[in-house]
Amino acid sequence: MLLSHGNVRYFADWAVGELGIGPGDRIGAQASLTFDLSTLDLFGGALAGACVCVMPEEYKAFPRDAVDWLGRERITVLYAVPTLYTAMLERGGIAERTPRDLRLVVFAGEPFPLAALRRYTGLLDGAAFYNLYGPTETNVCTFQRLPPDWTEKDGTPIGTALPGTRVELVDDSGAVAADEGEIAVVGPSVLRGYLDGRRAHPATVPLVCGDGVARQAYLTGDLACRDDAGRLHLRGRRDHQVKRRGHRIDLGEIEAVxxxxxxxxxxxxxxxPGGPGGGRIMLHVEARAPETEVERSVRAALPVAMTPDQIVFTGALPLNSRGKTDRQALAAVPTTRK
Structure with a gap:
């Protein structure tokens, strides 16, 4: 992947300015150096003159240690995937040992469970919460700061484009749509291409943007809609859409509900895939209530067409090297529960 100095500098400049990071901050760097979240920690920290504190790798597997570390190091800025935040809430005891210096809660990479986010906004009263969005190929291209009166009914929009970046929605015909479609990104954060050995391959395609000007755009594969305020809301991925018994279903929508x-x-x-109806939907759940109660709630919350064929209960969802849910590992797990 060919990411330039200019790509990273653009994001770091924006992040430091928008988040107000300065020499008095202590950034909790927990992301792997191969993960794009680390660009805020390292390059943003350097630009701001902030202190960058590197979380020991093993702490990420032990949420209680991670919570203790945040307090001990007086971390003021944390940029992490929601999985880590949720683990610190559910198994790390952050509600009882809240790190009072933490003023910026920044997350990206996957949807933040709404119930967990609601608990965090109550625990860290006065902290600023930011939802950042963008695949590795664009780093961050949209952002949303949660308003002080945020509630679960507001959801977690990915917001609007960074200054200097253009985000379009593209329909199935490849034309720009006003309200719904695949996210396409144009701007200074978009990578230059992919490197295969010594050969570079383009990562963008020509797109006639909403203003009528043709530009090179990166198609993310993520689906979104735009609300009346101009904010984008994720609606899953093209490759997460399945068709079962004649109904088109987005797995991400099931997870959100x-x-x-x-x-x-x-x-x-x-x-x-395969079998009657075209395939089976498996829902893997970490529960905080009896299984029968969870099953009733799931079936009551989802339309009949989206109801999973199996609900599989697990102590903890497997994580990949980036701290996100490992879907390949889940798909390989044999399931027998009805």
Whole structure:
């Protein structure tokens, strides 16, 4: 992946300015250096003259240690995936040992379970919460600061484009749409291409943007809609859409609904193709309530067409090297529960 100095500098300049990071801050650097979240920690920290504190790798697997470290190091800025935040809330005791210096809660990479986010906004009263969005190919291209009166009914929009970046929605015909479609990104954060050995391959395609000007755009594969305020809301991925019994279903939408239930700590939906109806939807759940209660809540919350064929309960969802849910590992797990 060919990411330039200019790509990273553009994001770091924006982040330091928007988040107000300065020499008095202590940034909790927990992301791997191969993960794009680290660009805020390292390059943003250098630009701001902030202190960058590197979390020991093993702490990420032990949320209680991670919480202790945040308090001990007086961390003021944390940029992490929601999975880590949720683990610190559910198993790390952050509600009892809240790090009072933490003033910036920044997250990206996956949807934040709404119930967990609601608890955080109550715990860290006065902290600023930012939802950043963008695939590795664009780093961050949109952002949303949660308003002080945020509630679960507001959801977690990914917001609007960074200054100097253009974000379009593209329909199935490849034309720009006003309100719904695949996210396409144009701007200074978009990578130069992919490197295969010594050969570079383009990563962008020509796109006639909403202003009528043709530009090179990166198609993210993420689906979104735009609300009346101009903010974008994710609606899943093209490759997460499945068709079962004649109904087109987005697995991400199932996860969003179920993840918002009070009885559910975390969840992930997987698809097994083949068989009657075209395939089966498996819903893997970390529960905070009895299984029968969770099953009733899930089936009551989802339309019949989106109801999973199986609900599989697990102590903890497997994570990949970036701290996100490992969907390939889940898809490989044999499931027998009805």
């Amino acid at each position: 179920v993840g918002g239930l009070d009885q559910v700590r975390a969840c992930a939906a997987t698809w097994t």
